[in-house]
Amino acid sequence: MTTAPSFQKTYARRRVLITGGLGFIGSNLARRLVALGARVTIVDSLIPEYGGNRRNLAGLAGRVRVHVADVRDWPRLPRLVQGQDFIFNLAGQTSHMDSMTDPQTDLDINGRAQLAILEACRVHNPTLRIVFASTRQVYGRPDYLPVDERHPLRPVDVNGINKIAGESFHLLYSRVHGLRATALRLTNTLGPGMRVKDARQTFVGVWIRCLVEGRPFEVWGGEQRRDFTYVDDAVEAFLLAAARPAAVGEVFNLGGPPPVTLHRLAELLVELNGGGSFAVRTFPADRQKIDIGDFYADDRRIGRKLGWRPRTDLRTMLARTLAYYRRELRHYV
Amino acid sequence: MTTAPSFQKTYARRRVLITGGLGFIGSNLARRLVALGARVTIVDSLIPEYGGNRRNLAGLAGRVRVHVADVRDWPRLPRLVQGQDFIFNLAGQTSHMDSMTDPQTDLDINGRAQLAILEACRVHNPTLRIVFASTRQVYGRPDYLPVDERHPLRPVDVNGINKIAGESFHLLYSRVHGLRATALRLTNTLGPGMRVKDARQTFVGVWIRCLVEGRPFEVWGGEQRRDFTYVDDAVEAFLLAAARPAAVGEVFNLGGPPPVTLHRLAELLVELNGGGSFAVRTFPADRQKIDIGDFYADDRRIGRKLGWRPRTDLRTMLARTLAYYRRELRHYV
Numbered sequence: 001m002t003t004a005p006s007f008q009k010t011y012a013r014r015r016v017l018i019t020g021g022l023g024f025i026g027s028n029l030a031r032r033l034v035a036l037g038a039r040v041t042i043v044d045s046l047i048p049e050y051g052g053n054r055r056n057l058a059g060l061a062g063r064v065r066v067h068v069a070d071v072r073d074w075p076r077l078p079r080l081v082q083g084q085d086f087i088f089n090l091a092g093q094t095s096h097m098d099s100m101t102d103p104q105t106d107l108d109i110n111g112r113a114q115l116a117i118l119e120a121c122r123v124h125n126p127t128l129r130i131v132f133a134s135t136r137q138v139y140g141r142p143d144y145l146p147v148d149e150r151h152p153l154r155p156v157d158v159n160g161i162n163k164i165a166g167e168s169f170h171l172l173y174s175r176v177h178g179l180r181a182t183a184l185r186l187t188n189t190l191g192p193g194m195r196v197k198d199a200r201q202t203f204v205g206v207w208i209r210c211l212v213e214g215r216p217f218e219v220w221g222g223e224q225r226r227d228f229t230y231v232d233d234a235v236e237a238f239l240l241a242a243a244r245p246a247a248v249g250e251v252f253n254l255g256g257p258p259p260v261t262l263h264r265l266a267e268l269l270v271e272l273n274g275g276g277s278f279a280v281r282t283f284p285a286d287r288q289k290i291d292i293g294d295f296y297a298d299d300r301r302i303g304r305k306l307g308w309r310p311r312t313d314l315r316t317m318l319a320r321t322l323a324y325y326r327r328e329l330r331h332y333v
Numbered sequence: 334m335t336t337a338p339s340f341q342k343t344y345a346r347r348r349v350l351i352t353g354g355l356g357f358i359g360s361n362l363a364r365r366l367v368a369l370g371a372r373v374t375i376v377d378s379l380i381p382e383y384g385g386n387r388r389n390l391a392g393l394a395g396r397v398r399v400h401v402a403d404v405r406d407w408p409r410l411p412r413l414v415q416g417q418d419f420i421f422n423l424a425g426q427t428s429h430m431d432s433m434t435d436p437q438t439d440l441d442i443n444g445r446a447q448l449a450i451l452e453a454c455r456v457h458n459p460t461l462r463i464v465f466a467s468t469r470q471v472y473g474r475p476d477y478l479p480v481d482e483r484h485p486l487r488p489v490d491v492n493g494i495n496k497i498a499g500e501s502f503h504l505l506y507s508r509v510h511g512l513r514a515t516a517l518r519l520t521n522t523l524g525p526g527m528r529v530k531d532a533r534q535t536f537v538g539v540w541i542r543c544l545v546e547g548r549p550f551e552v553w554g555g556e557q558r559r560d561f562t563y564v565d566d567a568v569e570a571f572l573l574a575a576a577r578p579a580a581v582g583e584v585f586n587l588g589g590p591p592p593v594t595l596h597r598l599a600e601l602l603v604e605l606n607g608g609g610s611f612a613v614r615t616f617p618a619d620r621q622k623i624d625i626g627d628f629y630a631d632d633r634r635i636g637r638k639l640g641w642r643p644r645t646d647l648r649t650m651l652a653r654t655l656a657y658y659r660r661e662l663r664h665y666v
Contacts, residue, residue: 100509103448103452103502104445104448104449104452107444107445107448107498108445111440111444111445111498112437112440112441112444112445115436115437115440115491116437119436119437150485152483152485153486155501155505156505156508156509157505157509158448158502158505161498161501161502161505162498164497164498164501165440165444165494165495165497165498168488168494168497169436169491169494172488172489172490172491172494175489175622176433176489176490176622176623289508289509290509
């Protein structure tokens with residue numbers, strides 16, 4: 001266990017590119033990096049089905065450079081990666097269902113564009129530090145819990161398959177071409193800036209939207225246990241991963257406070273919202289095939305190696321997220 | 334252990350598509366299927382750097398349909414897969430080095446085109462049987478030997494990463510969309526029809542070419558132990574995999590007779606050729622990073638589940654391959 005690190009020395013006046021930087025985690029990372037004195041450039045496609053939202057940068061006008069561009073647009077990549085000290089690579093397609101109905105788009109963003117970003121780095125900026133946002137979806141249905149990084153990778157959807165490829169490309173370029181890459185496997189991440197319009201980023205988004213709008217929400221199943229990371233803790237992990245030499249070439253799970261059932265999570269949200277209701281439904285058949293059941297991550301490895309631990313308890317993260325969307329919902333729906 | 338199966342009932346008058354069917358294993362499979370009375374259609378890109386060679390179908394003129402087409406040419410796929418009872422999906426980029434110098438092409442063929450083939454099947458022919466040619470390259474450097482199917486997948490090159498994706502897509506479409514798919518992880522396969530012009534398919538190809546041309550060949554390292562499958566045994570595995578319900582949704586290693594060091598293999602080839610010589614060299618630095626050291630497969634699972642076993646010993650496979658190229662070399666260089 002290390003003490004909370006001072007990132008000032010690492011990031012002040014350094015050039016940082018964030019792909020997917022108008023999205024949920026990317027924008028929170030941008031905000032933190034600006035506060036640390038970094039020179040932040042954001043690239044984001046602002047595709048309506050994805051996580052990018054200009055509201056996420058409220059108050060940062062003029063303090064970050066924003067390129068509205070798609071990482072699939074290869075010719076733009078060399079100029080974007082040149083001269084950067086760090087890349088936080090969060091651009092991605094995150095919806096499991098969309099990956100099944102439009103698998104090629106998922107492959108193009110989560111696989112092909114990642115390779116293009118890495119090739120641009122190899123040719124134009126081979127010594128930078130890059131951190132890739134991977135996902136617990138690479139594991140599929142757990143054989144055992146909590147799931148550590150040695151757990152077999154048996155994804156249950158196209159998204160999981162392509163994220164494995166994206167993650168593997170990063171680690172390979174680290175090993176073979178000398179780029180210094182790290183991959184973080186995220187679980188459900190919650191906080192201000194998350195997508196609440198639909199379930200494309202997380203089902204919790206829709207729940208929160210319904211609560212704030214005073215409508216009942218639906219809990220599918222309910223007995224599945226899941227873990228949740230607060231976005232500030234996720235941001236801390238990205239900053240650590242890029243700062244610490246021990247993270248080079250490594251992959252780490254992120255986790256959170258102890259897991260809860262979805263039923264319990266729903267109750268807690270209703271309580272914190274001071275009202276609301278939900279209906280428990282059986283799992284829809286088309287989702288059943290790609291559902292992973294219980295999942296929670298073993299995040300002790302990143303604790304041991306980088307000193308990260310989740311600092312925000314479930315109640316706090318839900319309360320903060322609800323408070324944000326009670327104020328900001330109109331910008332997100 | 335089962336007895337040698339009669340495939341007549343399974344394949345006679347059935348429609349079979351072989352992608353990469355002018356290549357080494359694909360063409361041997363085509364020949365066998367024609368003998369079994371199947372109606373064989375071949376699609377092959379005939380890209381000069383890959384395995385396709387019209388000579389591989391010598392004597393079969395008029396008995397198979399050949400489309401010279403690239404599996405990356407999506408609009409052609411629906412018509413090709415419609416009405417087929419079986420697809421043997423062997424089209425691929427196989428060179429480890431080419432996958433590192435041109436990773437996007439490897440991804441487009443081994444990942445993206447595979448997804449397009451599967452999508453074409455899902456939409457136009459969802460009940461067919463499909464067998465995918467995967468590779469031992471998905472494992473990377475072994476943690477233990479022999480390598481069974483539970484061994485972690487940690488590929489050391491772009492080719493291995495993309496083949497994992499291709500294999501995973503097949504198994505996912507089997508599980509979720511009802512296609513009945515099987516993946517076979519091939520090790521070094523030897524026999525008539527293999528690429529001998531260069532090392533893009535297997536280093537043994539170059540050795541055989543040199544021997545037949547009366548030139549010395551180079552052995553890099555030499556102490557690595559490897560296993561080899563004779564092409565007729567590989568063909569048998571493909572036919573079994575498509576015929577047996579127990580193979581649906583499964584992945585199997587193929588292996589061969591007991592492994593040998595490359596040094597011993599070289600000696601054996603010189604002996605069987607009745608002369609020749611080789612030089613032992615240290616491993617070139619650029620290959621070192623993606624070399625996997627010792628590798629041999631545990632192929633007992635396909636033995637237990639499908640009754641396959643390698644029937645051809647090393648001496649026999651090398652003698653037959655040498656005999657073929659002594660006669661046919663001019664068509665392959």
